[in-house]
């Protein structure tokens with residue numbers, strides 16, 4: 567039986583001459599951009615007034631044109647005052663604040679407004695974009711009363727410097743080799759790129775030995791992203807502020823767009839919805855530690871994230887103490903990741919938000935008991951009562 571790869575190769579794509587030329591040009595531009603954006607040796611690329619220490623369980627950056635209400639929003643959500651005024655470029659540096667939400671602390675960064683051409687260094691565009699790249703998600707703040715084109719302009723500016731918003735990496739396997747030439751394959755029929763075009767682009771990058779496998783009908787831009795390898799894929803929420811000054815039809819339309827929230831800082835409208843969306847996008851996983859025989863402390867979770875170090879039991883243990891893992895026999899898990907309560911789990915088990923974990927160390931006895939979390943948590947109290955009267959032998 568012929569494989570998907572073979573059949574895809576037998577029917578070559580019709581890529582016209584113009585596409586070859588354009589593809590090569592795109593690769594040249596991407597290469598130059600990368601060179602341009604390389605920060606000077608020894609600097610983070612952020613620059614004075616922008617070097618803010620990371621704090622809390624996650625970092626969120628506010629990006630937007632001048633005077634859309636970024637500073638007003640920071641002040642509302644964090645209580646940290648950031649100067650707001652009706653003139654543009656009120657904010658000139660990076661101002662951090664902390665959002666307390668769901669027993670976690672999230673660092674919110676207010677930034678200067680950026681304008682078209684920011685990616686080429688206009689205004690403080692470079693610094694703003696460098697700081698944004700250090701965040702876990704971006705809130706793109708937009709003025710609901712202004713042109714909808716603003717969202718596209720900002721997205722283009724961010725794309726020009728390698729930020730990819732609400733996209734996943736292209737499904738292209740790419741590996742440089744020492745010898746063997748270029749092997750080009752695909753698991754499906756391609757309509758944008760063929761072998762010749764791929765060779766040309768790799769040639770532009772002076773890559774002569776590599777394995778390339780297209781797992782989707784990707785474009786030249788996707789291929790360049792994969793070769794460059796320095797793209798940052800981030801979630802972005804589009805925040806339409808100032809809905810107090812637009813009609814209800816506009817509000818309705820904006821609110822229905824994907825990844826969008828409509829708010830009004832002035833009227834304190836829908837800020838809780840924004841926080842909930844932000845929380846969801848961050849994908850933080852709160853895990854509560856349950857000492858044997860005691861209730862977990864539900865105010866002080868260990869906070870894990872798939873993007874920052876992972877969400878397995880092992881990641882959880884490492885969070886508590888680096889040397890803990892080697893002493894762990896297994897753990898007991900209550901919560902949505904458990905099939906039954908409590909479930910005995912190993913280090914590879916994936917934890918979910920609001921799980922409760924009790925660590926059972928080697929040569930340590932777990933607490934007994936069946937049933938649900940509530941009744942189980944009462945068990946140790948009963949045992950210790952009995953122990954008082956007739957101490958257990960073990």
Ligand SMILES: Nc1nc2c(ncn2[C@@H]2O[C@H](COP(=O)(O)OP(=O)(O)OP(=O)(O)O)[C@@H](O)[C@H]2O)c(=O)[nH]1
Nearest residue numbers: 633634635636637638650651655656657679831832
């Ligand atoms: N009508 C209305 N005005 C708002 C709202 N939020 C903020 N503003 C006003 O918009 C203006 C700009 O607000 P800022 O918070 O300074 O905006 P910014 O995005 O931080 O501006 P820069 O720092 O200059 O980039 C101020 O006059 C605010 O009072 C809102 O929800 N509705």
Ligand SMILES: [K+]
Nearest residue numbers: 633651653656
């Ligand atoms: K302003």
Ligand SMILES: [Mg+2]
Nearest residue numbers: 636637656657
């Ligand atoms: Mg501001």
